[in-house]
Amino acid sequence: MHNLTSFSLIMVIVSALIVRSDCQCSCTDIEATKYLLLHEMYKLRSEMQTSSKKIDSTKVSCPDDTWKKYGNKCYRFVGEGDASTWSDAKEKCRLIHGDLVRIENKEENDFIANIRGSKYGYWIGLEDTQNENDWQWRSSEGTQSLGNFSAWAPNEPNNMDGNENCGVIYTYYDGVLKGQWNDENCMHKNPYICEIVKPL
Numbered sequence: 001m002h003n004l005t006s007f008s009l010i011m012v013i014v015s016a017l018i019v020r021s022d023c024q025c026s027c028t029d030i031e032a033t034k035y036l037l038l039h040e041m042y043k044l045r046s047e048m049q050t051s052s053k054k055i056d057s058t059k060v061s062c063p064d065d066t067w068k069k070y071g072n073k074c075y076r077f078v079g080e081g082d083a084s085t086w087s088d089a090k091e092k093c094r095l096i097h098g099d100l101v102r103i104e105n106k107e108e109n110d111f112i113a114n115i116r117g118s119k120y121g122y123w124i125g126l127e128d129t130q131n132e133n134d135w136q137w138r139s140s141e142g143t144q145s146l147g148n149f150s151a152w153a154p155n156e157p158n159n160m161d162g163n164e165n166c167g168v169i170y171t172y173y174d175g176v177l178k179g180q181w182n183d184e185n186c187m188h189k190n191p192y193i194c195e196i197v198k199p200l
C-alpha cells in the first residue's frame with residue numbers, strides 16, 4: 001500500500017513536470033528532477049512486482065506441520081525410523097502425493113542441509129541406474145538430467161564396487177560434508193526427503 005501511494009504521487013508530480021516543461025521558462029532543474037523521479041518510478045514499479053511475487057508464495061500451504069515450507073515447495077524429512085531403499089522411499093513419497101526431492105540450486109540445497117541432521121545421508125531423487133554416471137532427477141516434475149547445479153562431495157560420485165546408482169544428501173555428517181551429495185547402493189536403507197511442488 002505504501003509503495004502504491006508513493007507510485008501514484010510520483011506519477012502526479014511527473015505529469016505536472018511534463019506539462020510545466022512545455023512552458024517558456026528555463027527548465028534545467030526541472031528536467032533533472034523529472035529524470036530522477038522517472039528513475040524512482042521505475043524502481044518502485046520493480047519493487048511492487050517483486051513484492052507481489054512474495055505475496056503469492058505466502059499463499060502456498062503444506063498438507064500439515066510435518067511438512068516444512070520453502071517458497072512454493074513443501075518438504076518432509078523422513079528419519080531413520082523409517083529408513084528405506086531408494087525405490088521404497090520414492091514410492092512412500094508418492095503415497096503422500098509428493099516424490100523424492102529434486103534440488104535445483106544452491107539456495108534449495110542450503111535450506112535442506114540446514115533443516116534437520118542425521119549421521120546418514122538422506123535419499124534424494126537422483127539416480128544413474130540406466131547409464132552409469134548419467135545422473136537424472138526422477139521427481140514429481142518428471143525426469144530431468146542433472147542441470148548446472150550439483151553438490152557432490154569430494155571424490156564422489158565414485159560408483160563404489162560398481163554398484164552405487166542413487167543419490168543422498170548429507171546434513172550433519174561431522175559438519176564437513178553437510179549439504180554435499182554422495183552416490184550409494186540403492187538397496188541401502190536410508191532416511192529420505194519427500195517434496196511437493198505447489199503451483200504459484
Ligand SMILES: [Ca+2]
Nearest residue numbers: 102103104195
Ligand atoms: Ca525442488
Ligand SMILES: [Ca+2]
Nearest residue numbers: 128159164165
Ligand atoms: Ca553409478
Ligand SMILES: [Ca+2]
Nearest residue numbers: 158159164183
Ligand atoms: Ca559413493
